[in-house]
Amino acid sequence: MREQSKLIAMKIIVDRDLCIGAATCVALAAKTFGLDEEGKAFILNEDTKTAKKSDIGTVVESDATDVMDVREMIIEGARSCPTFAIKLYEDDGSEIPL
Numbered sequence: 139m140r141e142q143s144k145l146i147a148m149k150i151i152v153d154r155d156l157c158i159g160a161a162t163c164v165a166l167a168a169k170t171f172g173l174d175e176e177g178k179a180f181i182l183n184e185d186t187k188t189a190k191k192s193d194i195g196t197v198v199e200s201d202a203t204d205v206m207d208v209r210e211m212i213i214e215g216a217r218s219c220p221t222f223a224i225k226l227y228e229d230d231g232s233e234i235p236l
């Protein structure tokens with residue numbers, strides 16, 4: 139079995155304007171993504187409760203932490219989003235292709 143790796147230094151951004159609440163991200167990475175009472179995705183990090191306006195929309199963002207899913211599952215969760223609402227970035231700022 140391929141070894142899965144945690145990546146602490148990965149940034150996750152969810153554009154809540156694009157999110158339609160399909161919840162496939164939650165199904166694949168339930169320790170990273172959740173749905174709030176508005177049916178929109180958020181990131182399961184106590185420090186990241188507040189959405190903010192940015193150039194790309196209303197976003198929540200967080201660094202991945204070691205209590206979240208492994209890197210591969212966070213990528214799979216992001217990749218599964220039908221509206222491309224999730225973006226992932228390496229520590230050097232480069233976008234992780236989905």
Ligand code: SF4
Nearest residue numbers: 157158160161163219
């Ligand atoms: S998969 Fe995309 S549209 Fe569905 S809840 Fe997650 S971010 Fe929202």
